[in-house]
Amino acid sequence: xxxxxxxxxxxxxxxxxxxxxxxxxxxxxxxxxxxxxxxxxxxxxxxxxxxxxxxxxxxxxxxxxxxxxxxxxxxxxxxxxxxxxxxxxxxxxxxxxxxxxxxxxxxxxxxxxxxxxxxxxxxxxxxxxxxxxxxxxxxxxxxxxxxxxxxxxxxxxxxxxxxxxxxxxxxxxxxxxxxxxxxxxxxxxxxxxxxxxxxxxxxxxxxxxxxxxxxxxxxxxxxxxxxxxxxxxxxxxxxxxxxxxxxxxxxxxxxxxxxxxxxxxxxxxxxxxxxxxxxxxxxxxxxxxxxxxxxxxxxxxxxxxxxxxxxxxxxxxxxxxxxxxxxxxxxxxxxxxxxxxxxxxxxxxxxxxxxxxxxxxxxxxxxxxxxxxxxxxxxxxxxxxxxxxxxxxx
Numbered sequence: 001x002x003x004x005x006x007x008x009x010x011x012x013x014x015x016x017x018x019x020x021x022x023x024x025x026x027x028x029x030x031x032x033x034x035x036x037x038x039x040x041x042x043x044x045x046x047x048x049x050x051x052x053x054x055x056x057x058x059x060x061x062x063x064x065x066x067x068x069x070x071x072x073x074x075x076x077x078x079x080x081x082x083x084x085x086x087x088x089x090x091x092x093x094x095x096x097x098x099x100x101x102x103x104x105x106x107x108x109x110x111x112x113x114x115x116x117x118x119x120x121x122x123x124x125x126x127x128x129x130x131x132x133x134x135x136x137x138x139x140x141x142x143x144x145x146x147x148x149x150x151x152x153x154x155x156x157x158x159x160x161x162x163x164x165x166x167x168x169x170x171x172x173x174x175x176x177x178x179x180x181x182x183x184x185x186x187x188x189x190x191x192x193x194x195x196x197x198x199x200x201x202x203x204x205x206x207x208x209x210x211x212x213x214x215x216x217x218x219x220x221x222x223x224x225x226x227x228x229x230x231x232x233x234x235x236x237x238x239x240x241x242x243x244x245x246x247x248x249x250x251x252x253x254x255x256x257x258x259x260x261x262x263x264x265x266x267x268x269x270x271x272x273x274x275x276x277x278x279x280x281x282x283x284x285x286x287x288x289x290x291x292x293x294x295x296x297x298x299x300x301x302x303x304x305x306x307x308x309x310x311x312x313x314x315x316x317x318x319x320x321x322x323x324x325x326x327x328x329x330x331x332x333x334x335x336x337x338x339x340x341x342x343x344x345x346x347x348x349x350x351x352x353x354x355x356x357x358x359x360x361x362x363x364x365x366x367x368x369x370x371x372x373x374x375x376x377x378x379x380x381x382x383x384x385x386x387x388x389x390x391x392x393x394x
Contacts, residue, residue: 017045017102019206019329019387023360024085025094027394033063033094046070047101050202051077051187052364054092055177057193059185062094067190076108076198077187078146081176081337082165082365087367088158088353089340091178096333097362102386105203107133110188112196115149122157123164129201130165139203142169142383147197149174149367152233154375157197162373168201169205169210170373171383173334173366179260179341181282206387209380211331212371213317214278214379215339217304218269221250223302230297235290238302242288250304258284264342267378268302279304280338280368280377291376293368310343311351318359320384328384333363336378340365 021042027033053062059079066075083095100104105228109129111122135141143165147154154174158258161170175184185192223246228239238246244255252267263283269276279302280293321327333356343349369381 016223017100019103019204019385021100022086023096024083024087024090024100026092027094028056028092029266031065033057034362035082037094037096038069041096041098042124044071046073047098047104048076048106050073050099051075051082051268052083053077053187054083054094055079055180056092058164063190063192064189064263072110074106075198076146077188078173078175078213078364079177079185079192079200080329081178081367082340084333084335084356084361084363084365086357086362088356089343089349095362095364098268098286102297103205105136105139107201108188109199110193110196110291111157114148114153114157114195115323117153117156117186119160119347122160126161126164126199126324129199133201133203133354135205137205141201141203142171142208144200144202144371145197146174146186147172148186148194149176150181151195153197153233154370155370158375159373160368161199170370171193171210171334171370172370173238173364173379173381174335174368174370174375176365176367179337184281197283204385206385208386209320209322209324209384210371211320211382211384212343212369212376212379213310213318214376215310215313216267216276216278216308216378218271218276219301219306219319221304223247223250223268223304223370225296225298225300225302228296228298229374230295231371233292233294233296234294235287235296236288240326243290244284244288245292255284255288260341261345263374264298264306264345264378265306267338269305270300270302272374276303276305276375277376280336286367294375308345310339311348311355314355314380315350317380318355318361322386326386329387330360330362331382333365333380333382335363335380336369339380
């Protein structure tokens, strides 16, 4: 079930070294795309590589190409519903982020199969991973996870990670396949795997800060889940009525008018202490049920969310500095595909991309995000890294 990999201990080779290098290929052929990446990253002293791939690229060819081009290097990542490149939002680009040895170390755990979730075994393997990954004095640690976005196991996985790793901050994104909802994959050990998750322990001499924000406020419209299938994230009844019918009624619509656009603009929120978390709706099912993208169960109170200005919220959320007033060197971002969908529907993709460029965001569009021990939707989750000055991502 567990597969542990730790890279050799790397020490800084010079404070001026760039913390990352970014490569993007828009080649439609997987083999040529990897060659393109390798050429762009030539000469980079790579500790590990993150790769976010469009679903259209042939997975076998992509894995084989990565194994040839980056033999001996740890390569992780997943399939995606879009990429965040130095140009902003893209669809169909192959993105690679090379984390350099001067500033990063990592160790990894493959969890396969992911379903059903074996909590005790995962906890044991995570503790073993941490114990075999010696600490470097004055360096900081965090955990990343990439999980099969159709496994419906991310809620328990991230909760297990936070409990086991205790004070270690955990962030992540669920693998996607554009908007097909057919199969999603994570990348580990030279293979693309479904029904699996990758956990990375990362150590860095850079300071970092976690980001997590959405653009919804709670309304005064509420619904109670009165019948659900929690393991499938399906709600059959809301307020004692068929779920799709009651949700549509709350919006003043008919069931036939429920579309991805409606779901993107009208999610439901779940309150956890003083915070509200978004629970995205994937689709209305033929039997009148609603399929969700996060955990759901009987008795939960759902509140309809009221959307705020997407661009203003994005600008405010990315506008972070460290204790010295410095802007991030880069932000590793995990952004829900529903946010990107809503931006497109409102002709705001260009404006959002410019903000992502300005704030040096790179990452991918997900089927769910992991932040503060919770699996959420329609949320931007990121890690802002602060460190030595450098001039450009490329």
